[in-house]
Amino acid sequence: MPPNALGRYGPRLAVAVMVVMVLLGGAFYTARLSEGTPTVVYTASLERVEDESQGSLKVDINTADVEELDELPEVGPSTAQSIIEYRQSNGGFSSVDQLEEIPGIGPTTLEKIEPFATV
Amino acid sequence: MPPYRARDGPDLDLSPPVRLDLWAVVLSAGIAVGTVAPPLAPVLVVVSLLVAVASLLRRDLVTTEWRLMAVLGPLFVVVGVTIALVHAATEDPLAELAAMEPGEVVMVGRLSSPPVPSSFGYMADFRVDHLWYHNREILRGGGVELFAGDLSVGVGDRVLVEGEISRPQVGKDGFDYGRYLATKRISGLVEATSIRPVGEGRGWIGRIHRRTDVALGYGLRPREAAVVRGMVLGDRSLMPEDLETAFQKSGVTHVLAISGQHVAILAAVIYYALRLFAIPAPVRAGVTIGLVWPYILIAGAPPSAIRAGVVATFVLAAPLLGRQVSALHFMTTMLALVLSYNPQLVYNTGFQLSVAAVFGILLLTSPLKSLLEKTLLRPFTMPPRGLSNLIAVSLAAQIATSPIVAATFDQVSLVGVLTNLVAVPLSGPILILGLLGSLAGNILPLLAYPLNACNGFLVTILIHVAQAASALPFASVTTPGVTPLLVALFYAGCVPTIAAERYFSSEHKPLWAAFLLLWTTIWLVLVASGSM
Numbered sequence: 001m002p003p004n005a006l007g008r009y010g011p012r013l014a015v016a017v018m019v020v021m022v023l024l025g026g027a028f029y030t031a032r033l034s035e036g037t038p039t040v041v042y043t044a045s046l047e048r049v050e051d052e053s054q055g056s057l058k059v060d061i062n063t064a065d066v067e068e069l070d071e072l073p074e075v076g077p078s079t080a081q082s083i084i085e086y087r088q089s090n091g092g093f094s095s096v097d098q099l100e101e102i103p104g105i106g107p108t109t110l111e112k113i114e115p116f117a118t119v
Numbered sequence: 120m121p122p123y124r125a126r127d128g129p130d131l132d133l134s135p136p137v138r139l140d141l142w143a144v145v146l147s148a149g150i151a152v153g154t155v156a157p158p159l160a161p162v163l164v165v166v167s168l169l170v171a172v173a174s175l176l177r178r179d180l181v182t183t184e185w186r187l188m189a190v191l192g193p194l195f196v197v198v199g200v201t202i203a204l205v206h207a208a209t210e211d212p213l214a215e216l217a218a219m220e221p222g223e224v225v226m227v228g229r230l231s232s233p234p235v236p237s238s239f240g241y242m243a244d245f246r247v248d249h250l251w252y253h254n255r256e257i258l259r260g261g262g263v264e265l266f267a268g269d270l271s272v273g274v275g276d277r278v279l280v281e282g283e284i285s286r287p288q289v290g291k292d293g294f295d296y297g298r299y300l301a302t303k304r305i306s307g308l309v310e311a312t313s314i315r316p317v318g319e320g321r322g323w324i325g326r327i328h329r330r331t332d333v334a335l336g337y338g339l340r341p342r343e344a345a346v347v348r349g350m351v352l353g354d355r356s357l358m359p360e361d362l363e364t365a366f367q368k369s370g371v372t373h374v375l376a377i378s379g380q381h382v383a384i385l386a387a388v389i390y391y392a393l394r395l396f397a398i399p400a401p402v403r404a405g406v407t408i409g410l411v412w413p414y415i416l417i418a419g420a421p422p423s424a425i426r427a428g429v430v431a432t433f434v435l436a437a438p439l440l441g442r443q444v445s446a447l448h449f450m451t452t453m454l455a456l457v458l459s460y461n462p463q464l465v466y467n468t469g470f471q472l473s474v475a476a477v478f479g480i481l482l483l484t485s486p487l488k489s490l491l492e493k494t495l496l497r498p499f500t501m502p503p504r505g506l507s508n509l510i511a512v513s514l515a516a517q518i519a520t521s522p523i524v525a526a527t528f529d530q531v532s533l534v535g536v537l538t539n540l541v542a543v544p545l546s547g548p549i550l551i552l553g554l555l556g557s558l559a560g561n562i563l564p565l566l567a568y569p570l571n572a573c574n575g576f577l578v579t580i581l582i583h584v585a586q587a588a589s590a591l592p593f594a595s596v597t598t599p600g601v602t603p604l605l606v607a608l609f610y611a612g613c614v615p616t617i618a619a620e621r622y623f624s625s626e627h628k629p630l631w632a633a634f635l636l637l638w639t640t641i642w643l644v645l646v647a648s649g650s651m
Binding site: 041112 | 139142146187212213246254259460
């Protein structure tokens, strides 16, 4: 290579490095970070999950306590508490769709909850 | 990489050109070796380093134009191997769960492929959004292959699935089902006991598939509609088994898969239709790219279509960016791009066939065409250019894909070269009429009848050709036990013809093409007789 190689080949080297960085970054994103990559959201042995599980897949939103409501998809302790407060002040739910009136539960969350909730 | 271009005017650049064309090939080789044979990756790195050092020390070893490529070779190899390792080192908790065979799970997600008949009712690819085990959400993301007695849902439909999850097994015939599914980013199998739509339920892709089914029913018989459905949507779930066999034995199954041919035809029709209306080139290219990709998604985004979509995007975008159109360079760049996204595609037969066919067409058509013009078409004083091109392209694709077909399906069609002379020209009009018929059927069914009737005539010819050819005594040969080594041996035998095209006088092209045909025949005879 001639002594002034870096100057002469500089732009090509820069493009080559940029291309490989983009491909490497894309590969890392696809393999580790993208939405489609399987990710663990709860870690426990299968036996423990089984022990912790309720007999029925459905949670009765008119009788469940905070802990039971907490197991519904996308429902945390504060939302569970809001559900109980709504239940107490409105005399219970007539349908699962009524959950949409709880702050923090939108149509998307309701869609995830619906298969596991009952009245 | 920026191509060398001499500029006009006083600042004429007379410096020798620099070529980095092989970067994508070298990087893809790194990914392929890192995926298929990781222990060989260090060997590849060392070889590339030796070449780089030698090219620096011995200036006569590599020509000036290729010296930078030789020096940068190790960079591309290392990055390729690293990409393969990044993917290989990624944990797959869904596969781990499937391996434990924990019993019933509940999942919410979307179907990502059309349901097709299987030994257990129907099967389809399923992208998991949420997975619950005993009422506890434990996983998000990933994919499973769904098996169900009845799958009355379509691509893109959001469903809740209850069923038993398990790990895919290696079949008695040695077929590694798990590896095949991994090429589609699928980690396990679920035998569903219940499937029901949730939320908005029906996805737009599924709606399009269902509407297409209805639209193709206007004026087409079920068998013909099944063929058009396969060609338009890549959905062969309604194809009768006898017809599938006939297409396979006659070597024209590829027209039913959404391949580069489909994407190229669609892109060309859209592009030239827009040109008829004097739409400016940048808008034409943008609209074509903007329509081709949704079509690929609707067709289930098979690897062959993604490959073709990437190349079509390069071809359409190149003039806008002031780049030269180089089919071979675009193909290798596509390979690097797609393999970086999913290295497991090296094991995907559809992807292998698609890549082999295009490389075959790009590298072998010219010598085969010159052989045809010197022999078969010699009686013609002015051989029709279209005919010689068609035969040469068909032959090149057939030769290039033969070893993969032989290794995967244990059967190679011998009549394929002839049947494709009819099937390939017919597939373009059938695809376009099918798309127009589907559109018209959704707007006004009356409009669909004449389009579908014309298409019915073309499809009938295609079906008759496939059935007649498959019934011939030597329509196909069985090729049991073809190993990857034999496949590699075949391609090694093709190298002299490809090299001759570039390095020897054009007068010798027919001779090397004849050698290629002889080599293909010998290879097929030896593997069919079990001598290799």
